[in-house]
Amino acid sequence: MKLFNYWRSSASYRVRLALHFKGLSFEYAPVNLVKGEQHQAEHIARNPWHSVPVLQLDDGTLIPQSVAIVEYLEEKHPTPALFPRDLVARARMRAMVETVNSGIQPLHNLQVLNYVKDELKGDTKAWSEKWIGQGLDALEAMAKTSSGKFMVGDAFTFADACLLPQLFGARRFASVDAARYPTLIRVEAECMKLDFVQKARPEAQPDAVPA
Amino acid sequence: MKLFNYWRSSASYRVRLALHFKGLSFEYAPVNLVKGEQHQAEHIARNPWHSVPVLQLDDGTLIPQSVAIVEYLEEKHPTPALFPRDLVARARMRAMVETVNSGIQPLHNLQVLNYVKDELKGDTKAWSEKWIGQGLDALEAMAKTSSGKFMVGDAFTFADACLLPQLFGARRFASVDAARYPTLIRVEAECMKLDFVQKARPEAQPDAVPA
Numbered sequence: 205m206k207l208f209n210y211w212r213s214s215a216s217y218r219v220r221l222a223l224h225f226k227g228l229s230f231e232y233a234p235v236n237l238v239k240g241e242q243h244q245a246e247h248i249a250r251n252p253w254h255s256v257p258v259l260q261l262d263d264g265t266l267i268p269q270s271v272a273i274v275e276y277l278e279e280k281h282p283t284p285a286l287f288p289r290d291l292v293a294r295a296r297m298r299a300m301v302e303t304v305n306s307g308i309q310p311l312h313n314l315q316v317l318n319y320v321k322d323e324l325k326g327d328t329k330a331w332s333e334k335w336i337g338q339g340l341d342a343l344e345a346m347a348k349t350s351s352g353k354f355m356v357g358d359a360f361t362f363a364d365a366c367l368l369p370q371l372f373g374a375r376r377f378a379s380v381d382a383a384r385y386p387t388l389i390r391v392e393a394e395c396m397k398l399d400f401v402q403k404a405r406p407e408a409q410p411d412a413v414p415a
Numbered sequence: 416m417k418l419f420n421y422w423r424s425s426a427s428y429r430v431r432l433a434l435h436f437k438g439l440s441f442e443y444a445p446v447n448l449v450k451g452e453q454h455q456a457e458h459i460a461r462n463p464w465h466s467v468p469v470l471q472l473d474d475g476t477l478i479p480q481s482v483a484i485v486e487y488l489e490e491k492h493p494t495p496a497l498f499p500r501d502l503v504a505r506a507r508m509r510a511m512v513e514t515v516n517s518g519i520q521p522l523h524n525l526q527v528l529n530y531v532k533d534e535l536k537g538d539t540k541a542w543s544e545k546w547i548g549q550g551l552d553a554l555e556a557m558a559k560t561s562s563g564k565f566m567v568g569d570a571f572t573f574a575d576a577c578l579l580p581q582l583f584g585a586r587r588f589a590s591v592d593a594a595r596y597p598t599l600i601r602v603e604a605e606c607m608k609l610d611f612v613q614k615a616r617p618e619a620q621p622d623a624v625p626a
Contacts, residue, residue, distance in 0.1 A: 252556035253514050254549075265503055271482070271517070272509035279502050291490050292476055298483035303464050306482070306517035311527065319545070326535040334530070338464075345463035 206231040208250060209257040211409035212376075213237060214309055214369035215270040216257040220404035221365035222274045226281050227400075233260075234411035237314055254315075271305055274362055286362050297356045297363045300346050304366040308339030312377055332377035340374065340385055343367070347387040353394055364395055372406060417442040419461060420468040422620035423587075424448060425520055425580035426481040427468040431615035432576035433485045437492050438611075444471075445622035448525055465526075482516055485573055497573050508567045508574045511557050515577040519550030523588055543588035551585065551596055554578070558598040564605055575606055583617060 207223070207230050209216035223230055235241045235256050242254045250258045251268035259267045259276070267273050278287050288294050310316070312332045320326040350356050355363035371392055374380050382389045395401050406412060418434065418441050420427035434441055446452045446467050453465045461469045462479035470478045470487070478484050489498050499505050521527070523543045531537040561567050566574035582603055585591050593600045606612050617623060 252553040253518050254553075255518075261503075265506075267503075267506045267510060269510040269513035269517070271513050272506050275509055276502060276506040279505065291487060292472075292478075294490065295476075295478045295483050295487040298486055299478060299480040302480035302482050302516070305513070306480070306521055307464050307466075310517055310521040316522065319542075320535065323541075324531065324535045324537040326537070330534075331530075342463040342465075 205229075205262065206233050206260040207257055208233045208235050208247070208260065210235050210237045211406045211412040213256050214373040215255070215305075217369035217372065217404060217406060218270045218362075218365050219257045219259065219273050219277075220409075221368065221401065222277050222286055222362070224400035224404045225286055225360065225365070226277060226284060228277070228281060230259075232410055234409075236411070271301065274365070278362075286360070286365070288356055288359070288361060293350075293356055296346070296350050297361050300343060300350075300355060300363040301366050303339065303342055303346065304370045307342070308335060308370060309373065311335040312373065317377075329377070333379075336374045336378045336380075340370075340380070340388065343370070344385045344388055347391065351387055351391060354391055360395065360398065364391065368392060368395055368401065416440075416473065417444050417471040418468055419444045419446050419458070419471065421446050421448045422617045422623040424467050425584040426466070426516075428580035428583065428615060428617060429481045429573075429576050430468045430470065430484050430488075431620075432579065432612065433488050433497055433573070435611035435614045436497055436571065436576070437488060437495060439488070439492060441470075443621055445620075447622070482512065485576070489573075497571070497576070499567055499570070499572060504561075504567055507557070507561050508572050511554060511561075511566060511574040512577050514550065514553055514557065515581045518553070519546060519581060520584065522546040523584065528588075540588070544590075547585045547589045547591075551581075551591070551599065554581070555596045555599055558602065562598055562602060565602055571606065571609065575602065579603060579606055579612065 235247055241247060242256060248254060250266050257270055259273045267276055288297060312335060317328045320331050321328050347355050352358035354360050355367055367388060371380060446458055452458060459465060461477050468481055470484045478487055499508060523546060528539045531542050532539050558566050563569040565571050566578055578599060582591060
């Protein structure tokens with residue numbers, strides 16, 4: 205497998221977490237979003253929505269969209285399981301995944317922030333803080349009732365693989381107050397103790413640019 | 416089951432399509448987004464992200480987020496199947512679902528449009544046309560390679576249950592040129608022949624307001 209991705213992209217980070225959690229080996233293929241490589245013909249042929257990540261299977265099949273990729277990996281390589289077995293717990297997990305994936309993150313991705321800044325002459329910091337604040341508030345409320353050691357009970361799941369990149373992305377654009385999100389920050393610290401999480405972190409990727 | 420939803424919400428429409436496709440009966444509980452009922456304490460307790468739809472199970476369990484709800488329904492009530500059986504076809508379907516769910520729709524929902532208009536004094540028509548146009552272009556390109564009679568092969572799937580609401584929503588905010596999206600428009604016409612689709616349409620709901 206080959207993963208077209210970018211070190212700092214939060215959706216890419218979700219998929220790297222899933223791959224490393226499952227111990228699956230993959231070729232790392234960087235797509236530099238800051239240089240605009242996602243808009244080149246070569247990448248649009250992989251994903252007409254111009255985004256990363258895209259997973260390429262060994263037979264050439266291309267799968268874009270982080271949630272579609274992780275659902276595929278869970279179905280194709282079910283062990284170790286990244287999803288709870290209980291149907292209601294799975295639904296709670298997916299509700300948190302989507303609160304990040306379709307709720308918060310789409311509103312502070314690079315192309316939206318550029319449009320707010322360049323076309324609308326808007327304050328991107330205020331914009332990001334509104335959506336990220338509102339989103340993390342929701343996630344904190346959901347985690348409060350479902351979490352144990354991790355976001356859903358005591359096992360690392362896809363919800364944790366969405367939380368870590370969302371907090372990483374949030375800190376780039378807004379302040380993240382630990383007192384406002386006690387559950388999220390506690391779970392994040394727990395996750396950071398895990399070896400596979402360290403392997404998936406943005407800073408550990410070959411295309412990472414030191415701060 | 417009870418579905419908290421709103422007739423014109425495109426994410427609500429996706430879940431109604433899944434429920435009617437599977438022949439599952441449910442109580443219709445309207446949440447009026449225009450009156451701001453999604454921000455009332457009663458609804459925030461159902462979904463801290465202040466959105467519809469939310470599915471309430473008979474034991475009181477609450478599931479927010481349309482994708483989480485539909486994945487739950489497919490796991491709990493697998494027949495008739497709304498998802499293909501083949502893993503790669505499932506991944507292709509989910510990639511289209513997420514192109515709508517996390518790509519296009521979050522950028523033209525009511526609260527984002529209100530912020531663009533009220534806080535940024537931006538042109539919401541130009542804003543909507545940019546994201547909807549770019550998103551439907553991507554969806555058309557994906558559908559061209561995967562579609563038969565419907566978005567993925569010859570059976571109605573969750574991808575179709577995302578296409579119909581996305582086109583419905585798009586027409587409210589932007590012009591949708593049939594010549595630019597021949598595959599999407601052809602599939603939409605095919606879907607509209609189905610009885611369960613007619614039952615799920617916004618105009619057929621008890622809280623619909625005539626134009």
